[in-house]
Amino acid sequence: MKKIQLTVIFSLIFFSMTTTVNAADNTQISYTVTFPEAQAHYADVEMKITGLKQSTIELKMPVWTPGSYLVREFARNIESLTVKGDGKPVAALKIRKNIWQVNTEGLSGIVVKYRVYAFEFSVRTSFIDASHAFLSSPDIFIYPGDMLHAASTIHIVPYKGWKTVSTSLEKVNGDSFTRYAPDYDILFDSPIEVGNQDVFGFDADGVKYEIAMVGGGTYNKERMIKDMPKIVAEEVAIFGENPNKHYTFIVHNAFKSGGGLEHLSSTTLGGSRDAYATEGGYLSFLSLAAHEHFHLWNVKRLRPIALGPFDYDNENYTTNLWIAEGFTAYYQDIIVHRTGLYSRENYLNVLAEDINQLENTPGAKVQTLAQSSYDAWIKAYRPNENSVNTGISYYTKGAIVALLMDLEIINDTKGKNSLDDVMRYMYNEYYKEKKRGYTDAEFKQAVEKFAGKNLDDFYAKYINGLDPVDFNSYLAYAGYKLTDELAESNYPALGITQVAGTNRLIVAGVLRGGSAWVSGINVNDEIVAIDDEALPATGSPIAGKQVGDKIEVTVVRDGLTLKLPVTLLKDTKVKYKIDELPNATPEQLTVRKKWLTLK
Structure with a gap:
């Protein structure tokens, strides 16, 4: 799509509940997010801070997102960061991988502008293209380091043709494209979907649930509206209350997708676009939804002491x-x-x-x-x-x-x-x-x-x-x-996993204690022959062999051909089922x- 420039004049609405830590009580923070180059996966962010009293301020980018326990270094996707005060450029000195220090002596406010590259499709990272934007807040919004308790407003200026915003953040004056966060913990726990998602929902004991389906799919709205309240009711029954007024399911449907990430009043789920048409696929989706919704209590509110x-x-x-x-x-x-x-x-x-x-x-x-x-x-x-x-x-x-x-x-x-x-x-x-x-x-x-x-x-x-x-x-x-259906079997196994999607037998993993582990077959080896016989087109390469047989495995490793003696060991894999005890x-x-x- 062609590049389009969008400009807005955003009038900040101040909320009396705004608070700060180690900063003036009248500090006001707002963000405007635009997408002038959505097709190239960029968001442009303008952050305004007014009511400053301190002489310096640190601007920070989170390095991880709660619920996903990995330092992801979100600052790596930030570019073109500039700061102005009273209309003049102000130096922003980067003092750590995710921190910029700004001298605000004599300034009552600053305007911070930066760009974010977002092209990692997952439930925990932002993704932008011409069809929609998923904003995972911790990798979009820089925050003042000593003001985690400060409120902010977020104004979204949509890319052309985008008409809908889905998020758990409250609207400002009924404007779906302007949202309010009472503090940064809530902002960072509230992803934002912008585009033309299919939105429907249901009520459960006075709590309004929104389901935002992104990417199409074979889902049946009527069936979901019937079944998902049952899950909500069972989970509420465990804890005795639903602490939300509203809750949002953001569902990203793709050819092959999965996983979810919990939030305080919402969740992001990954769904396989065509899986809903099968009973197993649909029930798997409900299980995922039940998992992430259960987090509404377990971890988002009832939590280990280290997580907050x-x-x-x-x-x-x-x-x-x-x-x-x-x-x-x-x-x-x-x-x-x-x-x-x-x-x-x-x-x-x-x-x-x-x-x-x-x-x-x-x-x-x-x-x-x-x-x-x-x-x-x-x-x-x-x-x-x-x-x-x-x-x-x-x-x-x-x-x-x-x-x-x-x-x-x-x-x-x-x-x-x-x-x-x-x-x-x-x-x-x-x-x-x-x-x-x-x-x-x-x-x-x-x-x-x-x-x-x-x-x-x-x-x-x-x-x-x-x-x-x-x-x-x-x-x-x-x-x-438990009954092990393989208990009486006595089959040999190489003890490897292989790279999928190829007709070559390339080793992807070697299981501890198995035949390959003991004999020195390595990950990335390509097995090309057993006892100098080419591998069969289909089936196991050791079909017909017995436990204890000594074979010679020919592998290609780093361009060299090696012959490795292997003694076949018993396959120790179990396959349990759960049976009723008699009487x-x-x-x-x-x-x-x-x-x-x-x-």
């Missing part, structure tokens, strides 16, 4: 992401089951898949659950070819720990209490009463309160230790057991009914 107030300049470390994310992952599927959208069989199959994922991860013997949370900043969002051997997902194992705790509480109290009671108590005690986050010890005490027992051994094994999970002991509480006792049926909320 936020430090936007540095990592915010906690060992409790297994609660913030893992428990949410547990609830996302059991919530869908409680609505009746997942059958009991469907839910148990999803649960078995989580168990399989953990049990087939060699890193489960290396990294504890608490460590996986703490190291999220350096590992979880920076996986490499060896990650599966050295770590675990705090989502997956955290969900499994939530399952174990839920069954433990229900069993120990003969169906009186459940994990729901823990979550409700923690929400009321720490978010509403104490108005702060919780420590690891405080969460443990709450679980013990409702289980009626000490959980030192449980924590030592499954949270701070590497003990294998005793699934059958816990599932037996509800009259279930379940009344006590087991009581636990089962409480756990699965059967009618």
Whole structure:
């Protein structure tokens, strides 16, 4: 599209609730965002600050976005930053990777202008093209470093043809393109979608929900409007209240997409454009929506103590992401089951898949659950070819720990209490009463309160230790057991994963302790022959081989051909399903009914 220039005169509306920290109470801040070159993925931002009293001010860009635990260096996308005071240029000295220092001696206000390049399509980063703009606020808005509690207004000037804004920020005087943020924590927790998204919604007990669909898709509006309130109702029932007046789902549909990022009064979801047409695809979307909406309470309000107030300049470390994310992952599927959208069989199959994922991860013997949370900043969002051997997902194992705790509480109290009671108590005690986050010890005490027992051994094994999970002991509480469908198999495996999308066998990963690991096959090796025989066009390259067979694998590594002797080891992969125990006792049926909320 051709370049268009848009100019507006924006009249700032001052709100009496505006506050600042270490700055004058009458400081006013406004932003105007334009898109003169949307087709080239740019936003132009003008920031006005008036009512200044201090002699210097630091302008900062966050280095990360809450909910996504990786320093992403958002300042790298900033260019052409200039500052003017009283209409004259003012020097902006960059004193750190994300901080500009400005001398404001004698100035009552400044105007900051800069450009942001936004072309990273994800739920946590901004993306702009000629069709729409997704503004993930932490990588768009520079803020005055000592004024995190200051209010601001944001005026959006749309690119040509854009007609709609979707965000949880409040409108100013009914103007959809002008929004108000009472402080920067809320601004940075409120993404903004601008374009021609398909907007529809529903009401749930007086709370207005908006769904903004971007990118088209095979979704059925009527079905979503019918089903999503059921998810909302089940989650509200756990915590006892919905703390919002309105909530926004921003959904980015693409050929292949996924993931989500939670916010205080909204969420951004990634959806596959054509997946809604299948039952499995639609239910997966509902599970994702349930996950991110559950965060409305768990982590956005009930949170580990390290996650707020936020430090936007540095990592915010906690060992409790297994609660913030893992428990949410547990609830996302059991919530869908409680609505009746997942059958009991469907839910148990999803649960078995989580168990399989953990049990087939060699890193489960290396990294504890608490460590996986703490190291999220350096590992979880920076996986490499060896990650599966050295770590675990705090989502997956955290969900499994939530399952174990839920069954433990229900069993120990003969169906009186459940994990729901823990979550409700923690929400009321720490978010509403104490108005702060919780420590690891405080969460443990709450679980013990409702289980009626000490959980030192449980924590030592499954949270701070590497003990294998005793699934059958816990599932037996509800009259279930795990069955490994591969238990009697005795097939060999190379112990590799391969690069997808090619008809060549190029090694993408080598599993710890497997045949390839022991024999020295490397990632990026191309396997071209077994025992000097070319690989078959389809099927396994070791078809017909037995455990213990000694073979010769020919690989091409860095342009050189190598022959490697390999002794084939047994495939140790498990494939669990969850079966009912025969002749379940009344006590087991009581636990089962409480756990699965059967009618």
